[in-house]
Amino acid sequence: MGNRTSLYDAHREAEAKIVDFAGYDMPLHYGSQIKEHRIVREDAGMFDVSHMCPTDVTGAGAQDYLRRLLANDVAKLAEPGKALYSCMLDERGGVIDDLIVYFLAPERYRVVLNAATREKDLAWMRRQTAGFDVAIEPRDELAMIAVQGPNARDKALTALPAPVAQAARDLGVFYASEADGFFVARTGYTGEDGFEIMLPNDEAPAFFAALQQAGVSPCGLGARDTLRLEAGMNLYGQDMDETTTPLEVGLKWTVAFEPEERDFIGRDALAKQREQGPARKMIGLVLEERGVLRPHQSVHDGELSGEITSGSFSPTLGKSIALALVPAGFGDSCQAEVRGKLLPARTVKPPFVRNGKARI
Amino acid sequence: MSTIPEDLKYTESHEWVRLEDDGTVTVGITDFAQESLGDLVFVDAPEAGGSFDKGDACAVVESVKAASDVYAPISGEVVAANDRLADEPELINTDPYGEGWLMRMQPGSASELDELLDADAYQQVVAESD
DSSP: OOBOOTTHHHHHHTTOEEEEETTEEEEEESSOHHHHHHHHHHSOEEEEOTTSEEEEEESTTHHHHHHHHBSSOGGGOOSTTBEEEEEEEOTTSOEEEEEEEEEEETTEEEEEEOSTTHHHHHHHHHHTTTTSOOEEEEOTTEEEEEEESTTHHHHHHHHSOHHHHHHHTTOOTTBEEEETTEEEESOOSSSSOEEEEEEEGGGHHHHHHHHHHTTOEEOOHHHHHHHHHHTTOOOBTTTBOTTSOTTTTTOGGGOOOOSTTOOOTTHHHHHHHHHHOOSEEEEEEEEOSSSOOOTTOEEEOSSOEEEEEEEEEETTTTEEEEEEEEETTOOSEEEEEETTEEEEEEEEOSOSEETTEEOO | OOOOOTTOEEOTTSEEEEEOTTSOEEEEEOHHHHHHHOSEEEEEOOOTTOEEOTTOEEEEEEESSOEEEEEOSSOEEEEEEOGGGGTOTTHHHHOTTTTTOOEEEEESOSHHHHTSBOHHHHHHHHHHHO
16 A cells, blocks of 8 residues: 555545656546547646645745755746746756745745655755755645646635635735645646645545536546646656756756856756757647557667657547657758657657647 | 456456357456456457457456456457447446456367356465465
């Protein structure tokens, strides 16, 4: 038996197919992954993401610490409530994890770490605290539910306690609010509008039920994966890890090289790579023929070869799509090796889908 | 819990076989197989007129999760294939023993039919692979 979130019984009740994910017993789907995918693109679905690890970074040195720890610059967060996506790098510029950091109040930040990298991340973060007045505290007592889709915010607002809804109603994109023990952020991992909501574990089952009452459908990790792939979002451990830098995997926009005097971990390695030009790049692929692109399949442009890191069927496009890590000079058209056959694939710039609409 | 109809025959690789009145057999994949695969997105069904030996890979069913070969449960000629699966692969998910059938075969030998598993024996296979 794996770890269980506070919503495990609710998943069983909703007839979820449960699978192991990063040591947690999590719902893969509740009947049909494709149906759940469409619900999020067209209406409102919810994901239990309580296996993820919200961690508070507090203290007089919190800002200075995070400006050293993260490749993106938390000094950009001028207003309390504002959030930022960033990679956490090692000295070689390799990605230890990707995360969202929320600026809650002066001297108080929250980062949300991936479940699979939790122990590694916390050990790294604690090791970097030397010389900073800062405390690192994982918030294991919090559950986390992502409510996503064009109708997600409206439906979630009806299920939230009145003061919480009041605080969350007018949140801008990538802003968060706190009220009555609830943390509501207008963030997500699907390419749709919505909220990510943290609340105490013991209140989570009742809130999950309230969301169901409000017409929000439970969705599993299967749909979460096809949604994020359509949205062109990397999955840590699959599309990137310590052997890749943000510049190679399409995340250059998340690295704040300015101001020049900010000495974040990995800066020297990235600056050098930026100057020389990265040897690899991340591309999007669309398969025009029948078949499904899968991780680890090889792609060839006639001269150079690369590898698919994420590939699946896109329910929105009705064809297969993928992210692939290829040499910098890789061509615009290529062939993917799918079950022993070479099939033509088109190179595109992700995202494939945003806000319910095809982008390629 | 997956459905295993009493009146069908089965293989260890999760195909089902129904003996029809005219001596042909209808072939598909079991409820357990479709459930394990999840939502199907492509089916490469066999073509009518082709023939297979028992155990040959005769079709590919591909889900969001994985691609899987389907093996001919008996030797013989394909007399009909389910053309609807090209546009509606989900029929295998919604009705694996009915509208989700894959192909109809003319058996080459009667004895191969006797070698197939009955529902109880297949239940055992499922219990062991679950």
